[in-house]
Amino acid sequence: xxxxxxxxxxxxxxxxxxxxxxxxxxxxxxxxxxxxxxxxxxxxxxxxxxxxxxxxxxxxxxxxxxxxxxxxxxxxxxxxxxxxxxxxxxxxxxxxxxxxxxxxxxxxxxxxxxxxxxxxxxxxxxxxxxxxxxxxxxxxxxxxxxxxxxxxxxxxxxxxxxxxxxxxxxxxxxxxxxxxxxxxxxxxxxxxxxxxxxxxxxxxxxxxxxxxxxxxxxxxxxxxxxxxxxxxxxxxxxxxxxxxxxxxxxxxxxxxxxxxxxxxxxxxxxxxxxxxx
Amino acid sequence: xxxxxxxxxxxxxxxxxxxxxxxxxxxxxxxxxxxxxxxxxxxxxxxxxxxxxxxxxxxxxxxxxxxxxxxxxxxxxxxxxxxxxxxxxxxxxxxxxxxxxxxxxxxxxxxxxxxxxxxxxxxxxxxxxxxxxxxxxxxxxxxxxxxxxxxxxxxxxxxxxxxxxxxxxxxxxxxxxxxxxxxxxxxxxxxxxxxxxxxxxxxxxxxxxxxxxxxxxxxxxxxxxxxxxxxxxxxxxxxxxxxxxxxxxxxxxxxxxxxxxxxxxxxxxxxxxxxxxxxxxxxxxxxx
Numbered sequence: 232x233x234x235x236x237x238x239x240x241x242x243x244x245x246x247x248x249x250x251x252x253x254x255x256x257x258x259x260x261x262x263x264x265x266x267x268x269x270x271x272x273x274x275x276x277x278x279x280x281x282x283x284x285x286x287x288x289x290x291x292x293x294x295x296x297x298x299x300x301x302x303x304x305x306x307x308x309x310x311x312x313x314x315x316x317x318x319x320x321x322x323x324x325x326x327x328x329x330x331x332x333x334x335x336x337x338x339x340x341x342x343x344x345x346x347x348x349x350x351x352x353x354x355x356x357x358x359x360x361x362x363x364x365x366x367x368x369x370x371x372x373x374x375x376x377x378x379x380x381x382x383x384x385x386x387x388x389x390x391x392x393x394x395x396x397x398x399x400x401x402x403x404x405x406x407x408x409x410x411x412x413x414x415x416x417x418x419x420x421x422x423x424x425x426x427x428x429x430x431x432x433x434x435x436x437x438x439x440x441x442x443x444x445x446x447x448x449x450x451x452x453x454x455x456x457x458x459x460x461x462x463x464x465x466x467x468x469x470x471x472x473x474x475x476x477x478x479x480x481x482x483x484x485x486x487x488x489x490x491x492x493x494x495x496x497x498x499x500x501x502x503x504x505x506x507x508x
Numbered sequence: 509x510x511x512x513x514x515x516x517x518x519x520x521x522x523x524x525x526x527x528x529x530x531x532x533x534x535x536x537x538x539x540x541x542x543x544x545x546x547x548x549x550x551x552x553x554x555x556x557x558x559x560x561x562x563x564x565x566x567x568x569x570x571x572x573x574x575x576x577x578x579x580x581x582x583x584x585x586x587x588x589x590x591x592x593x594x595x596x597x598x599x600x601x602x603x604x605x606x607x608x609x610x611x612x613x614x615x616x617x618x619x620x621x622x623x624x625x626x627x628x629x630x631x632x633x634x635x636x637x638x639x640x641x642x643x644x645x646x647x648x649x650x651x652x653x654x655x656x657x658x659x660x661x662x663x664x665x666x667x668x669x670x671x672x673x674x675x676x677x678x679x680x681x682x683x684x685x686x687x688x689x690x691x692x693x694x695x696x697x698x699x700x701x702x703x704x705x706x707x708x709x710x711x712x713x714x715x716x717x718x719x720x721x722x723x724x725x726x727x728x729x730x731x732x733x734x735x736x737x738x739x740x741x742x743x744x745x746x747x748x749x750x751x752x753x754x755x756x757x758x759x760x761x762x763x764x765x766x767x768x769x770x771x772x773x774x775x776x777x778x779x780x781x782x783x784x785x786x787x788x789x790x791x792x793x794x795x796x
Binding site: 273276277280281322358359361363364365366367370371372405449450452453460461462464465466467468469481 | 531542552609610612615616626628632633635636637672673676677681693694695696697698702705708709710711712749
């Protein structure tokens with residue numbers, strides 16, 4: 232590493248000082264919590280109900296196993312959500328008068344599926360649609376739970392994409408059109424690439440949210456981690472399995488949120504803004 | 509950029525270390541049985557002079573009729589009033605509240621004295637809550653639509669390829685996974701309503717309930733369904749014994765147990781059973 236300038240030395244010192252202060256205040260707060268909470272008269276009850284070591288060790292492997300189903304639902308719904316929301320966003324951004332019905336559909340779609348709670352959509356589609364089929368393969372709740380998630384999340388994500396598209400300055404379109412590009416070409420090779428880069432952080436936000444909401448599919452039958460934790464809770468009459476499930480979610484979501492933060496920071500650097508301490 | 513990364517994580521590392529330290533001091537096996545008096549005290553209720561009885565929301569037939577436990581109609585409503593009378597709480601001295609399963613087991617002050625909504629007595633649960641002596645013993649029973657893969661089963665072996673469903677937190681679910689051991693994992697629902705919806709949506713072949721519920725579901729609620737079998741304990745099934753839930757180490761437990769013993773001995777409990785629960789001799793028995 233080369234010699235630091237005085238300015239860099241100074242900034243490094245300030246950062247160190249900041250870190251020490253942050254650590255000290257954190258230690259004080261956490262110590263206070265650790266010292267004070269056990270002084271509540273009900274602490275032994277709460278500890279037994281939420282922090283029971285044996286229940287934790289007994290149930291944790293089964294929770295981990297059930298989590299695989301959440302990951303699978305997440306993995307196959309993510310690309311579907313992305314494809315559908317992109318289509319909705321583009322439909323909403325069409326400008327031809329003849330395509331008004333498409334725009335109207337996109338508006339109604341986002342209104343309806345953002346307006347109804349995910350849980351209700353999962354119940355309605357998960358129990359309602361399978362009644363149409365006689366074949367067990369087509370009435371599988373995993374299919375219709377995923378469909379419900381995709382419909383709901385696409386409504387949110389399409390709005391994020393639309394915001395990204397709208398954030399690309401009109402002069403970019405004008406420039407592309409003046410080069411002789413068609414409307415579709417302009418969208419595909421000028422507008423979307425810029426829009427996508429800008430919306431990476433909010434998209435990550437939606438993904439983190441989806442990672443948790445896949446657990447709602449359990450409402451219509453499949454035993455994933457939330458349900459497994461509920462079963463273990465009932466069997467032991469103890470809430471510790473919920474703590475185990477929460478830890479497993481954190482193991483997955485914290486790296487994702489850190490990744491989103493990193494992407495956001497990178498975007499700030501790219502666009503030339505400096506962080507002000 | 510390395511230094512800024514370490515700086516950023518230093519506080520987090522500090523928290524982690526402290527949390528680990530806190531978990532390490534976990535082993536002082538204290539304070540678990542400080543209040544287990546063993547003495548029964550019928551006066552130690554949540555509200556003076558009133559016995560507060562909890563049940564589910566909604567409470568289902570035949571346990572409570574028309575979701576109105578204060579009428580005393582339905583098996584559990586009638587049992588609650590009989591037990592309360594034994595304990596010295598008559599008529600208006602019984603107050604009803606509604607709780608979920610989680611409210612019944614959460615630590616801290618309870619807003620009920622006894623809670624009855626078909627809680628099966630298990631040793632694991634008794635680690636964390638008090639459970640009374642049983643007031644009812646039920647067999648598990650299977651409900652299926654006609655034409656389902658479960659129809660005509662006479663032994664557990666016939667049920668291996670059946671797709672089952674059950675309510676979470678019930679011994680019905682344990683019965684499926686531990687006794688029937690089907691080839692595909694059962695679906696699990698928040699309540700019996702979900703299991704019934706899945707049965708009607710053709711997502712499962714069969715649902716498992718306690719026998720009185722199964723008889724009601726098949727006779728009244730789901731057209732074209734029937735109880736294809738019940739499992740008595742002697743046939744390899746697991747019988748469910750329903751007990752009332754009380755707060756851990758409740759001073760009332762002994763008193764409630766005395767009352768249940770009394771109404772069992774006097775035949776009052778058998779009379780309530782005969783009045784509110786369907787005769788189950790019609791349901792075929794499935795063996796191992």
